[in-house]
Amino acid sequence: xxGTFEYEKGDKRSVPDFNVFFRYNATYPYYSDAVWxxxxxxxxxxxxxxxxxxxxxxIAKSVYRPDIYRKAAEELIAEGHITPEKxxxxxxxxxxxxxxxxxxxxxxxDGTKPNTYIDSFQIGLKGNEQI
Numbered sequence: 001x002x003g004t005f006e007y008e009k010g011d012k013r014s015v016p017d018f019n020v021f022f023r024y025n026a027t028y029p030y031y032s033d034a035v036w037x038x039x040x041x042x043x044x045x046x047x048x049x050x051x052x053x054x055x056x057x058x059i060a061k062s063v064y065r066p067d068i069y070r071k072a073a074e075e076l077i078a079e080g081h082i083t084p085e086k087x088x089x090x091x092x093x094x095x096x097x098x099x100x101x102x103x104x105x106x107x108x109x110d111g112t113k114p115n116t117y118i119d120s121f122q123i124g125l126k127g128n129e130q131i
Contacts, residue, residue, distance in 0.1 A: 025088050029069055031095040032111025034060035039114045043124035056114040066095055 005015045020026045035056045041047045070090050076082045099110040107120050118124070 022082075022086070027069075028088055028093075029064035029066050029095075030097050030111075031057065031060040031064055032097045032100075032109075034064045035111040035114050036109060039109075039118050042114075042118055043121060045124075050115075053112070053114055057112075060111075061095070064095070066090075066093065 003014060003016045003018070004012055005018050006012045017023075038047065038056050038059060042051070073082070073087050077084055077087070096111045099108050101108050103109060105121075107117065109117050
């Protein structure tokens with residue numbers, strides 16, 4: 001889990017980013033990540049009714065807690081376990097990643113516009129109907 005991966009017996013390779021744990025802000029509680037999960041729940045019928053973009057933002061902020069993350073990070077820095085440059089810039093962080101284009105579906109995801117993302121799909125829920 002820490003940099004060497006065995007693809008099959010005898011085929012071991014160094015893959016330092018196979019599990020990143022902490023690097024690249026992988027564990028930072030981005031609101032946009034929570035919003036993406038919610039858009040998938042809406043798309044596949046787990047959230048049956050259409051919601052305004054503000055609902056997604058409110059739910060994300062009630063669950064994802066960058067304030068707790070920051071406190072824990074500051075303690076790790078104070079104890080010398082990590083350096084400040086390993087952390088996101090807490091003074092400028094909004095909790096929303098820039099629009100993402102790397103998803104397998106090829107659709108740009110902007111966490112501040114969840115309904116635009118949901119409506120871009122041909123399958124899933126539209127309004128209150130199943131397509």
